[in-house]
Amino acid sequence: MSANKKSPGMDLLDGVEKGNVRAIARMISLAEAAKPESRPALAEIFRRAGNAHVIGITGVPGSGKSTLVDVLAKAMRASGRRVGIVAIDPSSPFSGGAILGDRVRMTELTCDDGVFIRSMATRGALGGLARSSLEAVDVLDAAGFDLILIETVGVGQDEVDVVRAAHTVVVISAPGLGDEIQAIKAGILEIADIHVVSKCDRPDSNATITDLKGMLTLGVRAMDMHEGGWRVPVLPTSAETVEGIDDLLAAIDGHAKHLADTGGLEERRRRILEMRVLKTAEDIIRKDFRDGRDKLSGLMKSLQERTMDPHEAALKLLDRINEG
Amino acid sequence: MSANKKSPGMDLLDGVEKGNVRAIARMISLAEAAKPESRPALAEIFRRAGNAHVIGITGVPGSGKSTLVDVLAKAMRASGRRVGIVAIDPSSPFSGGAILGDRVRMTELTCDDGVFIRSMATRGALGGLARSSLEAVDVLDAAGFDLILIETVGVGQDEVDVVRAAHTVVVISAPGLGDEIQAIKAGILEIADIHVVSKCDRPDSNATITDLKGMLTLGVRAMDMHEGGWRVPVLPTSAETVEGIDDLLAAIDGHAKHLADTGGLEERRRRILEMRVLKTAEDIIRKDFRDGRDKLSGLMKSLQERTMDPHEAALKLLDRINEG
Numbered sequence: 001m002s003a004n005k006k007s008p009g010m011d012l013l014d015g016v017e018k019g020n021v022r023a024i025a026r027m028i029s030l031a032e033a034a035k036p037e038s039r040p041a042l043a044e045i046f047r048r049a050g051n052a053h054v055i056g057i058t059g060v061p062g063s064g065k066s067t068l069v070d071v072l073a074k075a076m077r078a079s080g081r082r083v084g085i086v087a088i089d090p091s092s093p094f095s096g097g098a099i100l101g102d103r104v105r106m107t108e109l110t111c112d113d114g115v116f117i118r119s120m121a122t123r124g125a126l127g128g129l130a131r132s133s134l135e136a137v138d139v140l141d142a143a144g145f146d147l148i149l150i151e152t153v154g155v156g157q158d159e160v161d162v163v164r165a166a167h168t169v170v171v172i173s174a175p176g177l178g179d180e181i182q183a184i185k186a187g188i189l190e191i192a193d194i195h196v197v198s199k200c201d202r203p204d205s206n207a208t209i210t211d212l213k214g215m216l217t218l219g220v221r222a223m224d225m226h227e228g229g230w231r232v233p234v235l236p237t238s239a240e241t242v243e244g245i246d247d248l249l250a251a252i253d254g255h256a257k258h259l260a261d262t263g264g265l266e267e268r269r270r271r272i273l274e275m276r277v278l279k280t281a282e283d284i285i286r287k288d289f290r291d292g293r294d295k296l297s298g299l300m301k302s303l304q305e306r307t308m309d310p311h312e313a314a315l316k317l318l319d320r321i322n323e324g
Numbered sequence: 325m326s327a328n329k330k331s332p333g334m335d336l337l338d339g340v341e342k343g344n345v346r347a348i349a350r351m352i353s354l355a356e357a358a359k360p361e362s363r364p365a366l367a368e369i370f371r372r373a374g375n376a377h378v379i380g381i382t383g384v385p386g387s388g389k390s391t392l393v394d395v396l397a398k399a400m401r402a403s404g405r406r407v408g409i410v411a412i413d414p415s416s417p418f419s420g421g422a423i424l425g426d427r428v429r430m431t432e433l434t435c436d437d438g439v440f441i442r443s444m445a446t447r448g449a450l451g452g453l454a455r456s457s458l459e460a461v462d463v464l465d466a467a468g469f470d471l472i473l474i475e476t477v478g479v480g481q482d483e484v485d486v487v488r489a490a491h492t493v494v495v496i497s498a499p500g501l502g503d504e505i506q507a508i509k510a511g512i513l514e515i516a517d518i519h520v521v522s523k524c525d526r527p528d529s530n531a532t533i534t535d536l537k538g539m540l541t542l543g544v545r546a547m548d549m550h551e552g553g554w555r556v557p558v559l560p561t562s563a564e565t566v567e568g569i570d571d572l573l574a575a576i577d578g579h580a581k582h583l584a585d586t587g588g589l590e591e592r593r594r595r596i597l598e599m600r601v602l603k604t605a606e607d608i609i610r611k612d613f614r615d616g617r618d619k620l621s622g623l624m625k626s627l628q629e630r631t632m633d634p635h636e637a638a639l640k641l642l643d644r645i646n647e648g
Contacts, residue, residue: 039635046633061385131634158482266628273627273634278613280638282606289602303597304590309370310455310597311363314604318642 009041016143017048019082021116024143028118031135034128034283042135049141050269052084053256056166057151058159058188063174064198067239069151070109075249076147077114084140085117086133088152088162116140128286129158130279134165161279164191165272167265168255170248172196173212175204189215192232194251200236200243209234230258289317333365340467341372343406345440348467352442355459358452358607366459373465374593376408377580380490381475382483382512387498388522391563393475394433399573400471401438408464409441410457412476412486440464452610453482454603458489471576485603488515489596491589492579494572496520497536499528513539516556518575524560524567533558554582613641 009030015023027045030038057072059065069085076083109115118140120133133150140148150166152159163169171192176199189195189212197208212234233251237244259265299316302308333354339347351369354362381396383389393409400407433439442464444457457474464472474490476483487493495516500523513519513536521532536558557575561568583589623640626632 043633043635047630050630270624270628273624273637274613276634277623277627277637277641278610280634281609281613281641284638284642285605285609286602289598289605299601300594300597303601304594306371306374309367310600310604311367313597313601314608317601317605318608 007040008035008038010044013041013044013048016045016139019143021113024116024139025118027139028136031139032120032132034132042138045135045138045142049138052137052141052145052148053168053252054137054141054148054150054166055252056163056169057149057172058153058163058169058191059172059174059196059198060177060188061153062177063172064239065151065153065172068172068196068198068237069149071239071242071245072248073109073115073149075245077112079249081146082114082144083116084137084143084145084148085115086136086140086148086150087117087119088129088133088150088159089119089121116143116145128283130161130165131276131283133162134276137165160188160191161275163188165275167259167268168193168252170194170196170252172198173208174198175202175208193230193255194248195232195234196244196248197234197236199238199240201238201240205236209236229262230255230264285318331364332359332362334368337365337368337372340369340463343467345437348440348463349442351463352460355463356444356456358456366462369459369462369466373462376461376465376469376472377492377576378461378465378472378474378490379576380487380493381473381496382477382487382493382515383496383498383520383522384501384512385477386501387496388563389475389477389496392496392520392522392561393473395563395566395569396572397433397439397473399569401436403573405470406438406468407440408461408467408469408472409439410460410464410472410474411441411443412453412457412474412483413443413445440467440469452607454485454489455600455607457486458600461489484512484515485599487512489599491583491592492517492576494518494520494576496522497532498522499526499532517554517579518572519556519558520568520572521558521560523562523564525562525564529560533560553586554579554588609642 009027012023012027012030016027027041031042057065057069066087069087073083073085109117118136120129120136133152137148137150150162152162169191171188171194173189173195175197195212195216197205197212199205200209216232216234235244235247235251237248239245256265259268299308299313303310303313333351336347336351336354340351351365355366381389381393390411393411397407397409433441442460444453444460457476461472461474474486476486493515495512495518497513497519499521519536519540521529521536523529524533540556540558559568559571559575561572563569580589583592623632623637627634627637
């Protein structure tokens with residue numbers, strides 16, 4: 001191959017493949033920085049990825065995601081597998097970095113070199129969250145991690161898209177959250193391959209379990225998400241008592257096997273790649289737009305005078321991008 | 325003008341301009357449906373809009389947005405102005421429609437023909453939320469409403485983008501929410517022109533007010549959002565006791581005057597239009613991608629074989645769109 005050895009990250013490829021923690025961390029940073037010159041290395045990472053089983057974990061604020069991910073990762077380690085975690089956190093306007101992740105993750109997991117944890121910040125208005133998160137997953141995949149967890153708050157299109165780009169999607173519900181929180185949750189229920197009800201040590205968790213089972217009976221799920229007759233389970237768990245965690249791991253492994261047996265995995269991989277191309281195309285346009293602002297002043301003038309509407313301007317913008 | 329009278333919505337233009345409720349509702353439905361044949365009518369709506377003052381109101385789940393919007397709208401009516409409200413709600417996976425809005429909005433406001441309220445659903449994965457919401461604002465603007473409120477939960481890039489597309493941005497904080505909620509809130513604090521602390525009848529609201537004032541003193545705000553030295557106020561309110569609502573309206577009017585006096589309004593209008601063009605370009609690509617799936621099978625094959633990475637495929641996709 002004509003890979004340019006001077007391109008940033010090409011020198012990290014061997015280290016990533018050997019599972020070197022420093023090389024992995026630096027390669028993920030290149031994905032986050034999104035510089036054009038690191039594209040060859042990231043393309044090579046993509047070429048080497050494709051072996052891990054990727055699990056998306058989401059839930060509304062307060063559903064206990066991070067805690068559950070920690071105990072689940074421990075159970076995965078106990079089964080002898082290497083675990084990568086990409087945790088997407090709301091960004092801090094102060095530091096520009098993730099604000100929850102690093103604090104929450106200072107657990108015993110950080111002392112285990114079979115686990116790699118990376119927090120990524122949502123970062124305000126620049127977009128690219130889906131692209132950079134999924135490239136981070138590629139890096140962990142190329143580094144030979146068997147299972148990769150993507151954890152994100154289940155609010156916002158970008159966050160939901162990231163979780164959907166997993167082979168197995170776990171949605172966490174918790175008892176006793178407010179109405180408005182429950183309403184947000186409604187938007188993510190349909191993407192679940194596995195439902196988890198956290199905090200099942202609480203007495204009101206039974207109502208949550210009954211509600212979810214009722215909805216599933218009524219056929220509330222996106223049909224294309226459940227290839228080959230997978231029956232979506234509802235699993236009570238407690239991170240406190242570690243109750244239900246083994247069942248959750250068994251359900252995840254069961255879903256992976258189901259996908260492999262039914263050919264659903266190939267279909268899902270195809271859908272994920274489609275989504276990634278689309279998200280990346282959006283990123284490119286966004287960047288071209290930012291970079292090309294001066295050239296667009298004529299367009300902006302017509303818009304401000306309202307002789308052109310945003311739709312027409314967008315069509316012209318798409319033309320211009322390809323002329324450049 | 326060569327406006328095609330047979331294009332859907334062209335027959336509604338006069339009704340919208342006269343403030344006819346039915347014409348307004350139908351025109352907004354055309355914006356939601358996003359059919360190409362209604363573009364001429366929506367372009368004409370855009371041409372006629374541009375007079376209203378648009379106020380974005382956001383806050384985390386549980387901050388009491390909807391209640392505040394209701395009492396604020398009443399205060400605006402009492403000042404003799406006509407008020408349009410676009411409320412963006414999480415979508416229900418059951419009905420496909422908004423789940424909170426219609427219930428919450430069955431208030432006395434609905435009997436006042438100087439107020440028009442429209443709930444819009446976030447609608448899962450199809451995107452276009454920003455485009456359709458802002459076109460709904462155009463419709464209300466063209467219909468002569470003086471003040472237009474856009475209300476959305478402050479989570480997710482699309483929702484935040486919608487609120488930023490306002491002339492005055494109000495961010496609501498509430499005392500006593502959990503850590504994870506507060507973390508999400510951090511991402512929207514910097515877009516505020518006006519901070520509101522709701523539920524100030526609660527004893528712990530003073531701490532929230534002090535925190536916000538502390539952050540502002542430290543200069544935590546996006547500089548480009550505060551043209552011409554606007555001093556961001558922190559206003560305690562209570563929807564229960566209607567305390568602080570008049571102060572909030574005075575601050576909104578004060579910000580509108582400040583923008584007009586300093587030339588900040590033109591700058592903000594320009595930024596909003598830029599964002600709308602960008603969002604629309606993304607919508608167009610998304611739609612072309614969905615419509616063109618068959619044509620993309622060659623691309624998908626290379627991706628699935630990992631001989632091409634998503635970035636290269638995205639570049640090819642952008643070329644193809646303009647060939648078609």
